[in-house]
Amino acid sequence: MQLDFKQRELTIKLVYYGPALSGKTTNLQAIHELVAPESRGRLMTLETKDDRTLFFDLLPLTVMAGKGLQIRVKLFTVPGQVIHNATRRLVLQGADGVAFIADSQKSETNANKAAFLNLRQNLTDNGLDPAKMPLVIQFNKRDMPEVRSDAEIDEMARKGREPVYKAIALRGQGVIETLVGLFELTWKRLEQEHQLGQKFGVDEGQLLGDVRGKLGVKRVAREATR
Amino acid sequence: MSSHDAELGLGDALSLGEVARLEEVVDRRALTEVCRSFFELFSIPVRVFSSEGALLADAHEEQEICRYVNTLGNGRRACSKLVSEVKRLDPDGRAMNHPCFTGAEYRIVPIVYQGRRLGRFVVGPYMPAERREVPRSLLVLDARLDAEAARAALQEMPRVRAETLERIGEHLARVLDLILFSGHRAFLTSNMHLASVKESFREIVEKNTQLQQAVDRLRELDRLKSNFLATVSHELRTPLTSIIGYSDMLGAGIGGELTEEQAEFVETIHAKGEHLLALITSLLDMNKLEQGTMRLHRELLPVKALLDDLQKTLAPSAAKKGVRLVVERAPDAGSVLVDPVRIKQVLFNLAENALKFTPRDGTVRFTGRVTESAADDDGFGAVLLSVPKRAIEIGVIDSGIGIAPEEHDKIFDAFYQVDGSSTREHGGTGLGLSIAKRIVEAHGGTLRVESEVGRGAAFFLTLPDPEEG
Numbered sequence: 202m203q204l205d206f207k208q209r210e211l212t213i214k215l216v217y218y219g220p221a222l223s224g225k226t227t228n229l230q231a232i233h234e235l236v237a238p239e240s241r242g243r244l245m246t247l248e249t250k251d252d253r254t255l256f257f258d259l260l261p262l263t264v265m266a267g268k269g270l271q272i273r274v275k276l277f278t279v280p281g282q283v284i285h286n287a288t289r290r291l292v293l294q295g296a297d298g299v300a301f302i303a304d305s306q307k308s309e310t311n312a313n314k315a316a317f318l319n320l321r322q323n324l325t326d327n328g329l330d331p332a333k334m335p336l337v338i339q340f341n342k343r344d345m346p347e348v349r350s351d352a353e354i355d356e357m358a359r360k361g362r363e364p365v366y367k368a369i370a371l372r373g374q375g376v377i378e379t380l381v382g383l384f385e386l387t388w389k390r391l392e393q394e395h396q397l398g399q400k401f402g403v404d405e406g407q408l409l410g411d412v413r414g415k416l417g418v419k420r421v422a423r424e425a426t427r
Numbered sequence: 428m429s430s431h432d433a434e435l436g437l438g439d440a441l442s443l444g445e446v447a448r449l450e451e452v453v454d455r456r457a458l459t460e461v462c463r464s465f466f467e468l469f470s471i472p473v474r475v476f477s478s479e480g481a482l483l484a485d486a487h488e489e490q491e492i493c494r495y496v497n498t499l500g501n502g503r504r505a506c507s508k509l510v511s512e513v514k515r516l517d518p519d520g521r522a523m524n525h526p527c528f529t530g531a532e533y534r535i536v537p538i539v540y541q542g543r544r545l546g547r548f549v550v551g552p553y554m555p556a557e558r559r560e561v562p563r564s565l566l567v568l569d570a571r572l573d574a575e576a577a578r579a580a581l582q583e584m585p586r587v588r589a590e591t592l593e594r595i596g597e598h599l600a601r602v603l604d605l606i607l608f609s610g611h612r613a614f615l616t617s618n619m620h621l622a623s624v625k626e627s628f629r630e631i632v633e634k635n636t637q638l639q640q641a642v643d644r645l646r647e648l649d650r651l652k653s654n655f656l657a658t659v660s661h662e663l664r665t666p667l668t669s670i671i672g673y674s675d676m677l678g679a680g681i682g683g684e685l686t687e688e689q690a691e692f693v694e695t696i697h698a699k700g701e702h703l704l705a706l707i708t709s710l711l712d713m714n715k716l717e718q719g720t721m722r723l724h725r726e727l728l729p730v731k732a733l734l735d736d737l738q739k740t741l742a743p744s745a746a747k748k749g750v751r752l753v754v755e756r757a758p759d760a761g762s763v764l765v766d767p768v769r770i771k772q773v774l775f776n777l778a779e780n781a782l783k784f785t786p787r788d789g790t791v792r793f794t795g796r797v798t799e800s801a802a803d804d805d806g807f808g809a810v811l812l813s814v815p816k817r818a819i820e821i822g823v824i825d826s827g828i829g830i831a832p833e834e835h836d837k838i839f840d841a842f843y844q845v846d847g848s849s850t851r852e853h854g855g856t857g858l859g860l861s862i863a864k865r866i867v868e869a870h871g872g873t874l875r876v877e878s879e880v881g882r883g884a885a886f887f888l889t890l891p892d893p894e895e896g
């Protein structure tokens with residue numbers, strides 16, 4: 202997080218983590234398409250090789266809150282391939298929240314697990330406490346065959362404390378919910394540590410409503426009920 | 428937390444992927460070119476300022492009216508006051524217009540990138556298309572002003588409609604945004620490359636240190652193992668000498684007459700004791716060779732004598748097994764400078780092996796000749812590098828079961844046996860060949876094998892020719 206009192210500007214870093222090919226970049230692409238143009242910046246992809254992320258994708262979002270506090274949210278992805286661990290650790294530096302994008306296919310269970318353990322290790326290596334890091338988990342690719350069932354995921358989710366979302370990022374389903382969920386957790390954590398609401402006259406309920414609205418949640422909800 | 432971006436170092440800039448200053452990501456010369464081409468297209472001046480107000484790019488030519496106004500004292504003062512006013516304007520969010528006393532206007536557009544103001548560009552002065560009259564503010568500027576001259580100068584000014592100018596401003600903003608985006612992307616990519624390489628390097632250094640520590644530990648363990656082996660072997664040998672000595676005496680009847688059965692038992696004890704002693708001696712040799720502490724007492728020995736001796740020693744057991752021994756020696760096979768005991772040990776070991784693995788009616792051949800090493804394949808610097816070198820080669824060639832090519836390297840490893848069944852059938856400790864190879868190497872020579880399964884095996888011992896210095 203970075204706070205500029207003079208400019209009344211808060212920058213939050215959210216990182217999309219997960220195994221290779223679980224759909225992290227697809228999540229950002231979907232968000233870029235769904236979010237209102239005035240709230241989003243250009244989606245930047247650093248050095249792709251064979252359509253795989255080599256460094257990271259970066260999507261800046263901007264939301265105005267309360268009495269003129271500008272909240273800039275920067276979404277990053279990490280490269281999923283095992284060999285890019287140094288890069289993953291670099292991208293994770295200074296993260297305020299993490300969305301873990303898991304692949305719903307049963308065959309990817311071990312890849313999910315390995316990536317999650319890797320996330321924990323890299324957080325620790327970066328001096329971040331995994332237990333305190335705002336974290337949401339998304340089970341992506343719900344439309345693939347041979348996936349873990351909703352019931353199974355719900356059962357597993359009850360055991361954990363992280364919010365769990367289900368998504369089909371390619372169709373834009375579940376991506377905004379995941380983002381808003383992560384933003385909410387992250388804001389609560391930052392609020393707890395820095396009392397931003399009091400300093401900038403931001404009402405949490407209103408802010409979260411604003412964020413949902415600006416990030417096009419209504420639009421997605423409408424589409425889902427259609 | 429930082430109160431200002433300019434204080435951020437590389438790590439923080441990377442961590443948030445921020446552009447702190449316009450100058451970081453745009454090339455001034457390229458920016459000036461863009462402004463220049465814009466100026467050539469519309470004849471309207473453009474200037475780009477950083478958020479701190481530094482002029483980054485400038486494309487303009489002095490307008491006729493400006494030149495005229497600057498010839499007048501009040502005009503010059505008013506003009507410089509206006510210019511510094513325009514320079515100071517830093518619109519928050521939206522573009523704005525600012526009027527000049529000449530009736531012309533300036534448009535100031537903020538440069539916003541990823542939700543942050545990084546600077547602004549100023550388009551103008553230009554004349555709004557709908558303005559026809561010479562404004563009063565110009566006429567009253569200076570007593571010496573000639574209205575006709577001013578009107579004529581104003582006619583020269585580029586005219587543009589408000590909405591057109593707005594569109595031109597938007598277009599320029601988009602072009603600048605694209606330039607910023609490309610610059611930012613390149614900036615992040617190169618920084619990320621650097622940081623990743625640095626991080627990987629740090630990881631490798633860390634792993635190297637760990638590996639080095641592991642190697643050191645293994646080396647220490649190896650040394651301990653060698654010491655242990657040396658001590659144990661020595662301690663084992665002492666009581667073994669007594670066992671062999673006393674069983675020998677018992678067998679010789681020194682302790683009284685033995686029954687036939689007792690004599691057989693004692694004979695077994697003696698034979699096994701000798702075997703055990705040979706094994707322990709091998710272990711000790713191996714240990715000395717590994718530690719490089721084996722002493723060689725070299726003598727000049729003709730190859731002929733070595734081979735003849737070998738044949739004589741092996742003849743009884745060869746005859747017993749029904750295997751033919753043949754010596755094929757070149758007339759001048761030369762001499763070698765070796766420790767006779769050790770080299771004989773090697774040759775005896777090789778010959779015994781050959782005999783062991785050759786069936787009845789087979790042949791074991793001993794060869795001796797002088798060889799010259801061949802020139803290098805690619806001939807690169809051959810005149811210097813591949814001076815032929817003479818060496819003495821002694822071969823022990825059998826017509827036995829042979830050795831598969833993939834085993835050729837392994838048979839020289841300590842305790843290696845080609846397979847368990849042949850070990851049981853033929854006996855042996857698995858140390859002979861590895862000791863043999865090390866002894867030869869200690870003499871500066873090589874030991875190699877040529878063999879195929881079912882076609883016998885040939886071991887060649889190559890030793891340096893003592894005449895070659």
